[in-house]
Amino acid sequence: xxxxxxxxxxxxxxxxxxxxxxxxxxxxxxxxxxxxxxxxxxxxxxxxxxxxxxxxxxxxxxxxxxxxxxxxxxxxxxxxxxxxxxxxxxxxxxxxxxxxxxxxxxxxxxxxxxxxxxxxxxxxxxxxxxxxxxxxxxxxxxxxxxxxxxxxxxxxxxxxxxxxxxxxxxxxxxxxxxxxxxxxxxxxxxxxxxxxxxxxxxxxxxxxxxxxxxxxxxxxxxxxxxxxxxxxxxxxxxxxxxxxxxxxxxxxxxxxxxxxxxxxxxxxxxxxxxxxxxxxxxxxxxxxxxxxxxxxxxxxxxxxxxxxxxxxxxxxxxxxxxxxxxxxxxxxxxxxxx
Numbered sequence: 297x298x299x300x301x302x303x304x305x306x307x308x309x310x311x312x313x314x315x316x317x318x319x320x321x322x323x324x325x326x327x328x329x330x331x332x333x334x335x336x337x338x339x340x341x342x343x344x345x346x347x348x349x350x351x352x353x354x355x356x357x358x359x360x361x362x363x364x365x366x367x368x369x370x371x372x373x374x375x376x377x378x379x380x381x382x383x384x385x386x387x388x389x390x391x392x393x394x395x396x397x398x399x400x401x402x403x404x405x406x407x408x409x410x411x412x413x414x415x416x417x418x419x420x421x422x423x424x425x426x427x428x429x430x431x432x433x434x435x436x437x438x439x440x441x442x443x444x445x446x447x448x449x450x451x452x453x454x455x456x457x458x459x460x461x462x463x464x465x466x467x468x469x470x471x472x473x474x475x476x477x478x479x480x481x482x483x484x485x486x487x488x489x490x491x492x493x494x495x496x497x498x499x500x501x502x503x504x505x506x507x508x509x510x511x512x513x514x515x516x517x518x519x520x521x522x523x524x525x526x527x528x529x530x531x532x533x534x535x536x537x538x539x540x541x542x543x544x545x546x547x548x549x550x551x552x553x554x555x556x557x558x559x560x561x562x563x564x565x566x567x568x569x570x571x572x573x574x575x576x577x578x579x580x581x582x583x584x585x586x587x588x589x590x591x592x593x594x595x596x597x598x599x600x601x602x603x604x605x606x607x608x609x610x611x612x613x614x615x616x617x618x619x620x621x622x623x624x625x626x627x628x629x630x631x632x633x634x
Contacts, residue, residue: 323357326399329373334362335406343395346402347386348447349584350539351592353395353622355381363406364475364505371503372479374399380477381621382503385424385449388542388618393592393625403451407505412437416470416510421451421503425458428509433519437511439468441522445530447542451504457491461526466491470508477501494546494617535577539586544599545614553612558582560612564605571598584618596620 323339330337341358344351361367374380379398383389407422412435419428425443428450432440445460446453453465454472469486476482476499490497498504530536545557553560558581561567567581573590576598577583584595603614 326357330370333359333370334366335404336360341400343383343386343391343400346383347389347391347541348539349390349541349586349590349592349595351393351586351590351595352391353393353592353625355396355400357399359399359401360404361401361406364473364481366406367401367403367503367505368475368479368481370401370479371475371477376477380501382451384422384452385447387447387449388452390541390592390595390618390620392596392620392622394623396622401503403449403503403505407451409506413508415512416508418506418508419450421449421454421505421507423450424448425450425453429523432509432511433516433523435511436513436516436519438514438519438522439463439511440509441519441526444523445526447536450507450509454489454504454507455496455498456494457496458494461529464491465509466496468509468511470510472507473505474498474502475505481505533580535579535583535585538577538583539588539590540577540583541618543582543617544584545582545603546617548612548614553610556582557614560606560610560614561602564602564609566602566605569598569602571601574598576602591625592620592622593624 327337338358339356341355343353343355359370361370381396381398381400383400383402403422407420409420410423410428410431411418415437417428417432417435417437417440425446425448429440429444442459442461442463443453446458448458452458454469457465459465466486469489471483471485472489473481473483543557547556548560555563561576561581566576568578569576572594573587574594575585575587577585584598586595599616607613
């Protein structure tokens, strides 16, 4: 499908005016494709302040749809060759310093409703996990306390089967409503989502708009006490007040190692390791920190340094749990070539 919203060509260094003109043409074409869009469309939206690490470049275009129907209409009309990136709470993501080309979709207020439905909650994809845990306590629904220990949103929890403190999303999910890349609205059961350890079989390019999570009746005071214990545990063992992104690496398969990721990192002497403004936490060495001046490149290089040391010294290859998206910053120019 050819439209006026096709991405502009790479104009190369020294062609900033041409690049700006091409970008303006592209975004004008995008607006023409979405004449009845009810959400917000922002060109050059800064993403760094929206991430927990507080690093990263801008989105070429940020779309924040008003509701699920608005999202479905957008996806129906957007040509399949336009790059599309979905961001949630940005708690486990590094946006690279060059930003993200194409369209970034982020769900907002229209996806944050929480409704009690029998012994369960129907929650929007943008709801923070902690907020859902608190609402479950208010409703006297036990079994969702573990969400208080996960820094993210429900959409991300479904997509990666987020878990902590002895439970995970797969254990409590009845169904999830999604919008596919071609704009279809579909409801998927937990079985259809094919959950595994920190993964699901969510169709590529689809977006979770809401989900039903089940619990069991219990005294609200007891549930709140359990949530308080989880918060206390997190505070004592993780750098929760720092600029961080949650667990950096997945724990290796038990067949490869009987040690968790943090134990392997600690064993090779990486606790407290620094690179630029990035640091491996002294408190929990499967967490990276932005000490205040880090770039996305600092964080990613530090993570890769840790992976290399663990691989060389233990034979175990750690897999990233944090997603790294976007493009690196362009190298600095050194003047005109002779």
